[in-house]
Amino acid sequence: MKLHVDWTACDGRGLCTELLPELLARDPWGYPVARDGTAEPAVAPHLRAHARRAVAQCPLLALRLVAR
Amino acid sequence: MTTSTTVPVRRPRPAPAGTGRLLGAGAPDLRTHLARHGAVPAAGPRLIAEIERSGLTGRGGAAFPAYRKLAAVAAGRRAVVIGNAAEGEPASAKDRTLLTHAPHLVLDGLALAAAAVGARRAYLYLPAALVGPLRAALAERRAARVDPVPVDLVEAPDTFVAGEESAVIARIEGRPALPRDKRVRPTESGAFGAPTLVQNVETLAHLALIARHGADWFRRVGTAAQPGTFLATVSGAVARPGVYEAAYGTPVAGVLDLAGGADQALRAVLVGGYHGAWLAGGQLGAGMDRDALRPLGASPGAGVLVALPWSACGLVETSAILDYLAGQSAGQCGPCLHGLPRLAAEFGLLARRDRHVERLAQRITALAPFLQGRGACHHPDGTVRLAGSALAAFADDVSAHLAGHCVAVGRPVAGRAVVAGWSR
Amino acid sequence: MASALWYAGRGTGLVALVMFTVVVLLGITTRSGRTLPGLPRFAVAALHRNVSLAAVAFLALHMLTLLGDPYAQLRLVDLVVPFQGAYRPLWLGLGTLAADLVLALVVTSLLRRRLGQRAWRAVHWLAYAAWPVALWHALGTGTDSGTAWLRAVAAGCVLAVVAAVIWRAGAGFAETGPARRRTGAVPVRRAEVRVLAATGDPRVPALRSEQHR
Numbered sequence: 294m295k296l297h298v299d300w301t302a303c304d305g306r307g308l309c310t311e312l313l314p315e316l317l318a319r320d321p322w323g324y325p326v327a328r329d330g331t332a333e334p335a336v337a338p339h340l341r342a343h344a345r346r347a348v349a350q351c352p353l354l355a356l357r358l359v360a361r
Numbered sequence: 362m363t364t365s366t367t368v369p370v371r372r373p374r375p376a377p378a379g380t381g382r383l384l385g386a387g388a389p390d391l392r393t394h395l396a397r398h399g400a401v402p403a404a405g406p407r408l409i410a411e412i413e414r415s416g417l418t419g420r421g422g423a424a425f426p427a428y429r430k431l432a433a434v435a436a437g438r439r440a441v442v443i444g445n446a447a448e449g450e451p452a453s454a455k456d457r458t459l460l461t462h463a464p465h466l467v468l469d470g471l472a473l474a475a476a477a478v479g480a481r482r483a484y485l486y487l488p489a490a491l492v493g494p495l496r497a498a499l500a501e502r503r504a505a506r507v508d509p510v511p512v513d514l515v516e517a518p519d520t521f522v523a524g525e526e527s528a529v530i531a532r533i534e535g536r537p538a539l540p541r542d543k544r545v546r547p548t549e550s551g552a553f554g555a556p557t558l559v560q561n562v563e564t565l566a567h568l569a570l571i572a573r574h575g576a577d578w579f580r581r582v583g584t585a586a587q588p589g590t591f592l593a594t595v596s597g598a599v600a601r602p603g604v605y606e607a608a609y610g611t612p613v614a615g616v617l618d619l620a621g622g623a624d625q626a627l628r629a630v631l632v633g634g635y636h637g638a639w640l641a642g643g644q645l646g647a648g649m650d651r652d653a654l655r656p657l658g659a660s661p662g663a664g665v666l667v668a669l670p671w672s673a674c675g676l677v678e679t680s681a682i683l684d685y686l687a688g689q690s691a692g693q694c695g696p697c698l699h700g701l702p703r704l705a706a707e708f709g710l711l712a713r714r715d716r717h718v719e720r721l722a723q724r725i726t727a728l729a730p731f732l733q734g735r736g737a738c739h740h741p742d743g744t745v746r747l748a749g750s751a752l753a754a755f756a757d758d759v760s761a762h763l764a765g766h767c768v769a770v771g772r773p774v775a776g777r778a779v780v781a782g783w784s785r
Numbered sequence: 786m787a788s789a790l791w792y793a794g795r796g797t798g799l800v801a802l803v804m805f806t807v808v809v810l811l812g813i814t815t816r817s818g819r820t821l822p823g824l825p826r827f828a829v830a831a832l833h834r835n836v837s838l839a840a841v842a843f844l845a846l847h848m849l850t851l852l853g854d855p856y857a858q859l860r861l862v863d864l865v866v867p868f869q870g871a872y873r874p875l876w877l878g879l880g881t882l883a884a885d886l887v888l889a890l891v892v893t894s895l896l897r898r899r900l901g902q903r904a905w906r907a908v909h910w911l912a913y914a915a916w917p918v919a920l921w922h923a924l925g926t927g928t929d930s931g932t933a934w935l936r937a938v939a940a941g942c943v944l945a946v947v948a949a950v951i952w953r954a955g956a957g958f959a960e961t962g963p964a965r966r967r968t969g970a971v972p973v974r975r976a977e978v979r980v981l982a983a984t985g986d987p988r989v990p991a992l993r994s995e996q997h998r
Contacts, residue, residue: 299542300694301737302902305961306818308827320731322968323818323961324695332734350827352815354902699968706968 295333295361296344298325302355309356312347315340333361374399376574380582380590383463383566384606389494391501394465401469401507402572406435408477412568415576416588421445421524421561422634422663424587424651427568430558431477433548437556440480442510443533444471446487446562447517447524450634451685452665455592456562458604460491463566464498468512470565473572475510478558483512484533485562486524492516521635521689525738526559528691539691540738561663563592582608587650591661595620597668598627607649609661614645616666626671628769629754633662635682636743638750639675658750674769676758679751680705680712686744696735701744704728708748714762722752722759790854797847799938802923804840805887806942809916811836813949818960834894841891844884876926879918886915916946 296316305323316334317325327334336344336358348356374397377385388394413428434440444467448456460467468485475483487495492514502508515533517523523538530552532538551557560568567589571579580588587609593616596602600621607616613630617623629639632649638659640647647653649661669675687701707725715721725748732741752759758768811833814821821829848864851857858872865885868878893900893908924939952958 298735299737300696300735301540301542303695304818305695306826307960308830311825311827320696320700322695322699322965324735326731326735330730349898350830352830354898695965699965702968 294336295359297333297357297359299355302353304353306352308350309347376578380606380608382590404473404476411576415571415579420563434556434558435478440478440556441552442475442480442483442558444485444562444565445529445559449521449524452667453594453663455594455604466566466569467562469569472508483510484515486515486517486529489516522691529559542737584610584650591664593664595666598670599668600624609650610648612646612648623668627668628671629669629675631667632659634665637662639754641754674767675755676712680709683708694736697741700732714765716765790850794851797843801840801843801847808837809946810949813953817958879922883915883919886911
């Protein structure tokens with residue numbers, strides 16, 4: 294399961310970086326950066342609930358969980 | 362001129378020999394085209410197997426196997442095919458050259474692809490200047506009833522990202538030509554929700570020849586992994602800048618020789634376009650194909666070669682390209698919109714030999730993780746690649762710039778790139 | 786009993802007004818992407834959501850108690866269709882209108898994922914209409930209109946919202962604003978560049994085809 298960011302929608306509000314600090318940091322302009330350096334960070338099973346919450350709380354609906 | 366009857370096929374025309382396949386037998390009008398190449402063969406899904414045997418790869422830059430896209434789209438219903446001639450790359454002129462000199466080869470390929478995938482609609486996405494001539498070519502074909510599927514012309518804006526696959530589909534749908542977030546592959550659901558095939562026009566032209574002359578003929582030149590010929594746009598310090606056709610695997614220096622060779626000693630050659638990489642002067646024996654260039658950090662891309670003379674500064678020229686690329690951001694994705702101007706600004710300090718900025722080279726490379734993989738398209742990735750390639754290829758110049766001078770001789774005060782080249 | 790309902794109606798109405806004022810302030814803060822002392826951004830957003838639902842609860846109580854109050858002469862239809870009331874139709878109608886807008890805001894927010902961002906956003910801008918209509922209703926209707934304390938509460942609410950809106954419209958509003966402005970990213974889409982070559986003269990690409998050995 295991976296976290297996909299719709300970059301055309303993301304405005305770097307930063308809620309996801311608070312709800313998933315294990316996976317995401319913030320770049321100098323506020324946008325989320327995957328800590329593992331990939332385009333779509335893998336979501337470990339113990340983080341799935343947090344990831345779902347981040348997806349639900351994104352104010353721009355820019356996040357999606359994809360099965361890859 | 363119009364005829365209302367199709368040109369009868371008397372016998373198959375001989376296959377083009379050598380590497381003058383696309384451009385050698387070019388004919389702008391339908392009658393000459395059919396006389397030279399013969400009628401468009403009847404085609405259906407079996408053409409896809411022949412394309413697979415031929416090993417045809419996309420000529421738009423990504424070199425994706427053409428048969429895979431065709432097969433994926435053919436698996437769907439009510440498909441759409443789009444010929445992409447947007448060519449947003451300023452250093453490339455091959456697509457408009459091809460459409461000017463051999464439009465019917467491209468249109469044959471479009472019709473054949475449409476028949477192979479069972480498409481109902483076909484589009485040609487092209488620059489404004491070519492809409493008129495292509496409208497005339499389509500009128501000829503309509504009169505001769507050559508095309509089973511009508512072709513619509515859609516004008517492409519003159520921007521760098523307008524030729525990106527999802528931007529093409531957006532424009533066909535009537536929206537602005539901006540890349541979109543990728544949810545589903547276009548081959549499954551693209552324009553208007555239909556399975557969509559987006560192919561570079563040069564790929565379609567090769568397809569039209571393979572349909573006539575077969576996969577074995579196609580594989581006679583080129584390499585095993587990348588068979589066939591490609592169109593190279595050669596510019597910069599060469600005697601005769603222009604669009605040339607060569608076989609994959611031809612050494613870079615050999616392709617430059619097609620354009621009359623370098624007219625002075627070369628410092629480097631930009632391979633693959635503005636999202637490509639620099640090859641140093643000593644690496645020009647490498648073949649123009651993916652496998653030969655990969656160890657050098659480069660790839661053929663859409664066949665762009667720009668020769669940098671010894672007298673020019675690679676960092677200054679790269680800085681000008683980065684400024685352009687930053688300005689060509691679609692502006693949709695934060696990392697690209699903000700990161701590219703930052704990258705261009707830092708690189709600009711390096712190009713201008715600003716000694717007062719600490720750890721400048723490290724600051725430039727530190728920006729890479731903020732740009733790679735973060736965006737709806739690969740514009741930031743390609744730009745980072747160019748910057749990194751310049752730092753590697755011009756490493757001695759980087760040291761010189763950081764010390765306040767430049768290895769290029771006879772340059773005026775750095776900060777302004779000497780620009781010349783294409784008139785568009 | 787009737788006067789209990791009458792008092793409850795006035796009380797819940799006032800509480801709802803103050804709570805919706807807080808909701809507006811929290812909404813603007815949420816939009817700024819900033820934290821509040823002790824509250825990370827997701828908590829600010831959650832607070833905005835939860836206070837708005839609590840405010841809706843008070844609004845519902847306000848409408849139901851007045852429905853039961855014979856003096857207000859409310860019919861069920863007046864809770865939904867504005868300006869049809871028997872008693873003070875204009876002021877009541879404003880309240881109904883504000884309640885309708887709040888209903889739209891809440892329903893679209895609860896269904897945001899289904900509706901999509903654009904539709905949700907278009908409706909959410911109506912918050913800037915709902916709040917002044919509710920305030921106007923509060924000032925004009927009811928027994929307490931014209932009293933000093935109601936005016937004082939209303940003035941406080943207005944000051945807070947006006948200050949927040951001025952902040953919202955200003956340059957330093959978003960937390961990430963200054964960093965983003967510093968990049969100077971003004972997309973110049975039509976920038977033209979020709980590249981390279983010290984040869985110095987622009988040449989038009991010529992058509993050639995050569996055999997390569």
